Amino acid sequence: MTVRKSLALATATVALGSGLALAAPAAQAAPSAPAAQSAPGAAAARTEASAAKAGWHLIWGPKSHKPTKYWATPDFAPRSRTLGVNARCWNGGDGTKYKIDVVRTRDKKVVKKGGWGYCNGGWMTVKASTSSGTAYYMRIYLKGKAHTVEAKAYYYR
Structure with missing residues (x-):
């Protein structure tokens, strides 16, 4: 009988020890499961942050000027x-055209000339390779009647 009790006690001890041993990894795994789930979330947050950094960033504008035939914008x-500038004007169907030049402020050198487009409310874009931190401005010319002009500038990162 003592052997039976000893055997039953040993079996109970092994079963109890095994149960604790099996429960221990599950208990350890429970806290790391949310960490494993947050790892892709952290990666997604990093991806969103880098996506927010990459792309076009507004540095000036949009600003409007009363009806004019020439506008030299403030510096930016x-x-x-990489610099991108946009401008548009509205003409009411009178055939007025406009043009954008990107000018370096320090020496008034035109670094990029845009072509002529019609004042139809659509944005004209001119992209230029520039020096980071150097000031630039736009010269916007209208051929025809004076019209309201709107402009803005972006950089790409």
């Missing part, structure tokens, strides 16, 4: 080597 300085 891109934070990268």
Whole structure:
């Protein structure tokens, strides 16, 4: 009988020990399961942050000017080597055209000339390779009647 009790006690001890041993990894795994789920979330957050950094960033505008035939905008300085400027005007069907030039402020050098487009309310875009931190401005010319002009500038990072 003592052997039976000893055997039953040993079996109970092994079963109890095994149960604790099996429960221990599950208990350890429970806290790391949310961490494993947050790892892709953290990666997604990093991806969203880098996506927010990459792309076009507004540095000036949109600003409007009363009806005019020429507008030299205020200075703006891109934070990268790629600068994009946009402008538009409205003509009411009179055939007025406009043009955008990107000018470096320090020496008044035209770094990029845009072509002529009609004042139809659509945005004209001119992209230029620039020096980061150098100031630039736009010269917007209208051929025809004076019209309201709207402009803005971006840099790409």
